[in-house]
Amino acid sequence: RYRTTFGxxxxxxxxxxxxxxxxxxxxxxxxxxxxxxxxxxxxxQQISEDLARLADQN
Numbered sequence: 001r002y003r004t005t006f007g008x009x010x011x012x013x014x015x016x017x018x019x020x021x022x023x024x025x026x027x028x029x030x031x032x033x034x035x036x037x038x039x040x041x042x043x044x045q046q047i048s049e050d051l052a053r054l055a056d057q058n
Contacts, residue, residue, distance in 0.1 A: 002026060002034060004021065004022050004024075005021065005022050006019060006020060006021040006022070007019070007020045007021075008020070023039070023040045024037050024038060024039050024040070025037075025038040026038075027050075027051070027054065029054065029057075029058055030058050035054055036050050036051070036054060038050070
C-alpha cells in the first residue's frame, strides 16, 4: 500500500537476523491517513514546519 521496501538476511545460529528497510518515516493524521513522508535529506527545520502545518490542519 505504501510501497516501503525491506529485506532480511538469513538467520544466524541463534535465529537472529538483520532487517534492512527504507529510512523514510510516514506521518499519519488523526484519521489514520498518511499525510507526510519524512526523508533523511530533510532538515530539522523543514520537518518541524511540515509537522506544525499538519497539526494546524487538524
